[in-house]
Amino acid sequence: MSGAVRVWVDRDRCCGAGNCVVTAPEVFDQDDADGLVLLRRADPPADAVDRVRLAVELCPAGAISVAPRPVPERSSTP
Amino acid sequence: MTIAAPTDLPLWPPTNLDRDPLVPLDAGERRRFAGPVTRVRLPTDATAWLVTRHADVKQMLRHPGFSADLSRPGFPLLRRIPPGAFGDRRGGFLRMDGAEHARLRRMLTAEFMIRNVRRIEPLIRQTVDRALDDLHAAGPPADLVTHVALPVPSMVICHLLGVPYADHDFFQERSRTLIDRDAPPERVQRHVRELRDYLHRLVEAKVAAGEPADDLLSRLARDRVDTGQLAVDELVGMAVLLLIAGHETTANMIGLSTLLLLRHPARYAALRDDAANADGLVDELLRYLSIVRAGLPRLTTEDVEIGGRLIRAGEGAIAVLSLANRDRTAFDRPDDFDPYRAAQQHVAFGFGVHQCIGQPLARAELRIALVELARRFPRLRPAATAGRLPTRDSSVVYGLDALPVTW
Numbered sequence A: 001m002s003g004a005v006r007v008w009v010d011r012d013r014c015c016g017a018g019n020c021v022v023t024a025p026e027v028f029d030q031d032d033a034d035g036l037v038l039l040r041r042a043d044p045p046a047d048a049v050d051r052v053r054l055a056v057e058l059c060p061a062g063a064i065s066v067a068p069r070p071v072p073e074r075s076s077t078p
Numbered sequence B: 001m002t003i004a005a006p007t008d009l010p011l012w013p014p015t016n017l018d019r020d021p022l023v024p025l026d027a028g029e030r031r032r033f034a035g036p037v038t039r040v041r042l043p044t045d046a047t048a049w050l051v052t053r054h055a056d057v058k059q060m061l062r063h064p065g066f067s068a069d070l071s072r073p074g075f076p077l078l079r080r081i082p083p084g085a086f087g088d089r090r091g092g093f094l095r096m097d098g099a100e101h102a103r104l105r106r107m108l109t110a111e112f113m114i115r116n117v118r119r120i121e122p123l124i125r126q127t128v129d130r131a132l133d134d135l136h137a138a139g140p141p142a143d144l145v146t147h148v149a150l151p152v153p154s155m156v157i158c159h160l161l162g163v164p165y166a167d168h169d170f171f172q173e174r175s176r177t178l179i180d181r182d183a184p185p186e187r188v189q190r191h192v193r194e195l196r197d198y199l200h201r202l203v204e205a206k207v208a209a210g211e212p213a214d215d216l217l218s219r220l221a222r223d224r225v226d227t228g229q230l231a232v233d234e235l236v237g238m239a240v241l242l243l244i245a246g247h248e249t250t251a252n253m254i255g256l257s258t259l260l261l262l263r264h265p266a267r268y269a270a271l272r273d274d275a276a277n278a279d280g281l282v283d284e285l286l287r288y289l290s291i292v293r294a295g296l297p298r299l300t301t302e303d304v305e306i307g308g309r310l311i312r313a314g315e316g317a318i319a320v321l322s323l324a325n326r327d328r329t330a331f332d333r334p335d336d337f338d339p340y341r342a343a344q345q346h347v348a349f350g351f352g353v354h355q356c357i358g359q360p361l362a363r364a365e366l367r368i369a370l371v372e373l374a375r376r377f378p379r380l381r382p383a384a385t386a387g388r389l390p391t392r393d394s395s396v397v398y399g400l401d402a403l404p405v406t407w
């Protein structure tokens, strides 16, 4: 199931190889100053979710994690 | 502590001059080594565990319990280094762990990120064009390694670092010694020293220059050395590492890739007509050729279980990238060369915190060199030569010494 996800990056782990930026450029970026990962958005659009999951696999440093995005608190679940 | 290697253990890496250059290991060797975790004997008589499955290699290279520091006692060396003969290792972060490694690597990550590599693509293209002019003028027939594969990455890295390309004979010979498993230890030590002395003089001059030039070493001299964050000797070690890693590897990839493409004329033609897929093709070449064929050696600092095998603290392990890249659980029909497969999961650049920092540069160099070659030389083919192609079998980075071509 490829539902909505939330993304985290851990800049302390990142080694700047940039695989994530190639894989999902709308979600990941690299800092001009130190080359480490920057998150453009923590809530990737639906058509990027599979590529974000691939970026998790490709990240050599284990610096990216994803989890299913919970339903926003105020909205009631049917 | 050290247990003598039982002589019945298979020897790694295997020497086999009859193997086809495009085949990392032949069928017999694969049966012997594809364990998935096999105990082997190294040329230094040490023993080590070979780790060969894709998932296991990734787990191993990402695990903090494996050290890359070859000066640790018990490190699985492929070449004998007399005790105390490691020389000046400052700045050589390829062989450092943890915070020490991260501190130096992070001073370089921004330099090699994709955005900055895109900026220098025109320079790469120009370098490739000139090398192809050179090839054209020299033949047919002419040697592709001498005229294209070697000079392109070498000129590019010299330009980036701010090292005079005119000195390439000097550092090419020395870097080759450093990655040759069969080079005598005295020669290795002398060549490391000479390379360091050479780059030391260059770095000192850059530090002393009032107006910094626009190259990587000058920038680091200004931003890191002048500010007291980096010692000159560390910058020298980083320069040695970049200079060696930056040209030998890509040069070997260009040579072997050309050989492979010339054996698949339709693929070679497609490179010209479908340049949009060149990125995919480059990843598949990296996977298929896996030029770091001796694998990546590490020493465990704690007990670790890999591939169902307990590797004890203090034991050596080698991640065999070429076998991981031909693992059928990760790649369908792994022995087929297929430029249209999704090959990005390959580990030709390693994995974990040491994963190749120069990969965006290497990918761009390969793509541009191969696409331009196919455009300019549509009728390229191997020149008829007697006997087999000269290969670098004892080097930790495999490649061709020559590739005579005609058109």
Ligand code: HEM
Binding pocket: B068, B093, B094, B095, B105, B241, B242, B245, B246, B247, B249, B250, B253, B291, B292, B296, B297, B348, B349, B350, B351, B353, B354, B355, B356, B357, B358, B359, B361, B362
């Ligand atoms: C196709 C060409 C290349 C291949 C196959 C390749 C392969 C590798 C591999 C396998 C590693 C990991 C070593 C380990 O974990 O022990 C590595 C590291 C490294 N590579 Fe490359 N490389 C290539 C091109 C380049 C280029 C062009 C540069 C230029 C800057 C470069 C610079 C480095 C550096 C500095 C490291 C050490 C990174 C670290 O320890 O953090 N490489 N390379």
Ligand code: SF4
Binding pocket: A009, A013, A014, A015, A016, A017, A018, A019, A020, A021, A028, A036, A037, A058, A059, A060, A061, A062, A063, A064
């Ligand atoms: S792939 Fe991982 S290590 Fe590389 S830049 Fe992205 S987060 Fe950092």
